[in-house]
Amino acid sequence: MARGINKVILVGNLGQDPETKYMPSGGAVTNVSIATSETWKDKQTGQPQERTEWHRVVFFNRLAEIAGEYLKKGSKVYVEGSLRTRKWQGQDGQDRYTTEIVASEMQMLDGRGDMGSGGYEQGGYSAPQQQAPQQRQQPQQNYQQQQQRPQQAQPQQAPNDGFADFDDDIPF
Amino acid sequence: MARGINKVILVGNLGQDPETKYMPSGGAVTNVSIATSETWKDKQTGQPQERTEWHRVVFFNRLAEIAGEYLKKGSKVYVEGSLRTRKWQGQDGQDRYTTEIVASEMQMLDGRGDMGSGGYEQGGYSAPQQQAPQQRQQPQQNYQQQQQRPQQAQPQQAPNDGFADFDDDIPF
Amino acid sequence: MARGINKVILVGNLGQDPETKYMPSGGAVTNVSIATSETWKDKQTGQPQERTEWHRVVFFNRLAEIAGEYLKKGSKVYVEGSLRTRKWQGQDGQDRYTTEIVASEMQMLDGRGDMGSGGYEQGGYSAPQQQAPQQRQQPQQNYQQQQQRPQQAQPQQAPNDGFADFDDDIPF
Amino acid sequence: MARGINKVILVGNLGQDPETKYMPSGGAVTNVSIATSETWKDKQTGQPQERTEWHRVVFFNRLAEIAGEYLKKGSKVYVEGSLRTRKWQGQDGQDRYTTEIVASEMQMLDGRGDMGSGGYEQGGYSAPQQQAPQQRQQPQQNYQQQQQRPQQAQPQQAPNDGFADFDDDIPF
DNA sequence: TTTT
């Protein structure tokens, strides 16, 4: 249950290949950086300008496995999720904050997304927390994160839980 | 023009009264913090849990004036905008990053939004960059930021432009 | 799994009390009409103008029960869902089409949403298709439709399945 | 100014080439049909199922010209807009209703969207109502409908204004 | 039919 709406919609391209790690539970965590950009002409000089925004997106569990396997540098992707700002400790012991988009839905827009036979049965899908990394299911071109409580699946939200290595010490 | 989609939709409550400042151009800049929260029951203990997310939202120009005048601590609000991560220098000279939602649309959801005679003519609305702070127009309950290039209206995007005081040294 | 994105976001007020019916399976179906409006000044005459758009929104199962019980005429509500155009037969035997928003998430924005003790455990929530109407669970102020295949839960999508009475012969 | 939020986000493919017409004012009107689909496995039989939803999208003015020129059958596109239900008269004199998405933003997702030198200066863009069809500006890959009052640019909203030919007698 |  939510009090309020916290929704992000992105369409952009990956700046790097995804990075997938696994939680002790076996659940996957995949991080990607997605670029969106704006271009315009400077009003004074008439020069074309561009500003690129980089979005740090994190996928969990099944979505993380799919993202890790099928996205790559340059992939164009639709992502829907919510904002989450994490607090972490810099090398200097100071508090830092990183804002990420926790993805709840993802869709590849490249046309290279035809990943075989499919067979994804959403209704029968069960939470992958206990799933060993190697037991990946059939991938799909579009997916939606199964509804579940963030804290159960996302150790990062409790930064003192021994998973510091998932959220490394670079802010972005 | 944009390459990609960078969209945020929030419905939440202000944690504090808005803070409005003015740029040398006369354009207003209003910052607010908006809370969204999730509640759930812990699967093991059955205890109710809550996580609140705080969103830093920034309004520019006309929208900034309206937000500054009509929103207040506790106000429930709909905000649509885009993500922007700013780089800034901490006291220690280290780079820090702050992610904000640059609002392009805002709508009060409190019912206390009846702000007088109205008279807002969207089509005839002209950019408020040169507008002196005291020359505020009639407020409205709902508005949309006039389309304009961010860089022209948002000095914060170039943090070395002498407006450091707009984006103070606390990350959030 | 979806090919493409089909998403609607509404914030508006109910024009009438909700109407709830039950499917033979016991699943609830609630229909509401939600108004959104635009106002502006006529460029020629300067006269204030208004246009109201009415949205037909349909909730299923658990969401339908909550909507039916807690929304009422005048309620302000956030709804997220997807578009669905249904074909039906007019009295004259001619095909008609009605476009609805099938809600997947709903949130009351009235402040009158304090509906008691709560206790909604999203993770432990099970599909209400077989649930008898009288066995309603504790309501909540905000909810999300449990992920499930539309066709399984929404007989209206197959208008020849004997549920014609759910989608009566008025277009809107 | 809007009372409420009326927002649609689509990512899908065109089922046909766009159809562009011109209003007496010279403003363009382009209609497209966009498909989104869902696939799933039947819970009983395990058979793969698919449901395709067709969305009627209408673009006005500059956006209409761009859509008409650069989209084609099969194009994958992001569209943002609002819902509008129009009333019209069937051959039999009976009232019919058609729900469309009035696009306010569009973005091609095909990679075939690199349409030359660009030069689109959003800030300096002026409303194209009086613009003759042949005076089309440079196209862009992504655009946003300039803010303006719908009624001024969209004769269809007033179905008795002599533009019945824009909204022909097929419902969808 | 709502809301302001």
Added chain:
DNA sequence: TTTT
């Protein structure tokens, strides 16, 4: 820091 809000809200319920």
